[in-house]
Amino acid sequence: MPLIIMISVSSISILGMVLIPGVDASGHPYHMTFFEAFYFVSFMSTTIGFGEIPYAFTVGQRFWVALCIYPTVIAWLYTFGSILTLMQDKAFRQTLYHTIYARYVRNIREPFYLVCGYGTSGRLLVHRLTHENRQCVVIDVNEQFISELAIDDLHLFVPGLSADASESEHLVRAGLKHPMCRAIAAITDNDQVNLKIAITSRLLHPDLIVVARSEHRDVTASMHAFGTHHVIDPFEAFAEDMANLLVRPAHFRFQSLLAERLDPVDLAARASSLRDSQWILCGFGRLGQAIHKSLTAVGVKVVVIDAFPDKSALPDGSIIARGTQKETLIQAGIMSAGGIIAATSDDADNLSIMMAAKQLNDRVFLVARQETRTDDALFGACGLDMIMQPNYVVVRKAHAWLSMPLLQDFSSDLSIVSDAVAESILKRIEARVPVDEFETWQLEINDYEAPAITELLEKGREIRIADLLRDPWHPEKTQPYIALFARQDDSRWMLPGGSQPLQVGMKLLFCGHRTTAWRAALYHKEALNFALETESLEEERQPG
Structure with a gap:
């Protein structure tokens, strides 16, 4: 209504200024153009007052201006006063922010994780993920937590939505059905909310990995019944x-x-x-x-x-x-x-x-x-x-x-072996890399994570795990990391040997210390080719 009133009053004023005749500097009749009338009415209604343009007004023009100046000023003040009031309205600002948030999430073009709850657990999880350059999206019902998200020192920009994550429409707006959403973490401090998030996720996006927090046995049972992938009882x-x-x-x-x-x-x-x-x-x-x-x-x-x-x-x-x-x-x-x-x-x-x-x-x-x-x-x-x-x-x-989803597969297999076997694996790792430089990471053989290896495998070249454990430019040097686990479809290998052939789509878990040679083997085809050819020559020189 304020915009309609301002447009109506301004249009009538402009039309009158165009129709009422004036005179130019030579005394000849002159009619304002619509642009000149618009220009004059604009500074008249805002009370700036630049004077009569382009020529001095006639009595008729001044009479019309006297009639229009009061309603245009009032319409201008009313309109912009209403707009300022609207901008301060909490419901309007929330709706506007939700729209901007949803548009930003829709435009994400990289894999991301949806974190529900930005309390202590959510904040720590987001900090860890963003520190590894993993994109996150956050939703929390507490506006203060979302405000703190905006000023937290994170490695990446993380959009946050202040809304009830137990409502499906809010989860969808936060990116639940987005094709780049890889997993959802329901880690609020309310088990019932986490259960609702887990159920919604399984129904609306069945392929999405769901991680949920639960501190009550009945809620945990319900989560498992709905196929929640991972339920965390601290x-x-x-x-x-x-x-x-x-x-x-x-x-x-x-x-x-x-x-x-x-x-x-x-x-x-x-x-x-x-x-x-x-x-x-x-x-x-x-x-x-x-x-x-x-x-x-x-x-x-x-x-x-x-x-x-x-x-x-x-x-x-x-x-x-x-x-x-x-x-x-x-x-x-x-x-x-x-x-x-x-x-x-x-x-x-x-x-x-x-x-x-x-x-x-x-x-x-x-x-x-x-x-x-x-x-x-x-x-x-x-x-x-x-x-x-x-x-x-x-x-x-x-x-x-x-x-690192493979870490849980490895831990599951490790849990059934004796403590002596676990100790021997630890000694094997410690012999390869100092504990203070220890890290764990996961690799999938695909065009994104290992383009050089994928290209050579598709051309029929045989590449083994051992080829990932040496420096491509210096094949005689063994790198300070080992393969802990490998999985290909339904097949899985714990501590796979160096002779295990790599396949496109295979997922591997490594531990140790990543060097520059690791990246060379994954991304530089020339370096990998050099290492493979050198290895072939060495094998030909061996007797037998």
Whole structure:
């Protein structure tokens, strides 16, 4: 309506100025052109006032101007006042932003990951992915989180949408059905919202990889029923890590190296020496129950302390009291215990338990749950051996599944081998590359990631894994990395040998330290040809 009023009043004023005759400098009759009339009415209605143009007005023209000046000024002020008010309207700005956001997402021409939830877990995950130059798109119902996304120091620009991710239309606007969307991570702090996102994703984009967070067994079961690819329960994941730390330290070290590039060799050695000791578990909530189940399954003796037995059925021999009391810890056997785990949902209680246990037994292995990220300084000052932060566990798992799907296949195969075998693999890696330079990466033989190899394979050349493990310009030099895993359709190889032939579409997992020679083998056909020809000559020279 404001635009209609302004256009109507201006049109009538312009038409009058064109029709009413004037006189030029010589006294001859003159009619304004539409452009001259438009120009005059424009500065008249905005009260700028440049004077009478192109010649002095006649009485009739001045009379018409006197009639038009008031309605045009009022229409101008009304129109632009309405526009400014509209621009400040929250609903209008949100609609405008959603439109711009949807247009930006539609124009993305590279693979990207849709992250639902930009709380602590979402922020950490986006930072990790963008640090690896992986494009992300974020959606979160909290406007403050999306505002923080705009000022976060990220390696790439990440568009963020403030909307409810449990509504399908918002997910579609965020890129759920986009052909370049590779995966969706539902890691909000609400299990029901994560379940709705997982269901929507499986129905609207069945080929999309779905990673979802769930802290309740019934929600986890529902996610699996709908075919969610990866469900992350931070409590179950940490409980599994604790069991591995005590009874399978090589597995624990290996997983830490692959996922976090950390080598907790001293931590694993100390914890595994305490596997036959009694452990104290304070708190029998979701985390406490998961840890108790995991540790007792591998033969570790655990004494439970919990002040609220009505919330969950405590195991036999449990102590009904608060673990923050020294008397309670002494009753539980803290003086001879190998370790103590503070698994309550209250950071203050967990810190109190740790300090009390440390005063009673300075040799005890200390493990505590940290619920709030802002308490990092407090937990860091306690000198704990391990800190369990649910958000970090979720991010570690989600990042591995999103960035390196083969890592989970390898971990699955690795989990069924003995700790001695895992230790031998670790020694093989350590002999090839220093642990402080360790990294893990995935490669698919295709035109995008390995164009030189793909071109030669399509021409019938035989290329083996060993050809990726040497410097193309100096084939006699072995590179500081090894192949951990390979998969081609339904076939999979753990620690494939160097004689394993490469195929187009094959996916491989490597670990070690990438050098410039790695890129040369993938992208420079001349370098790869040189290495293959040199290898052929060497084989011909060998006797037999």
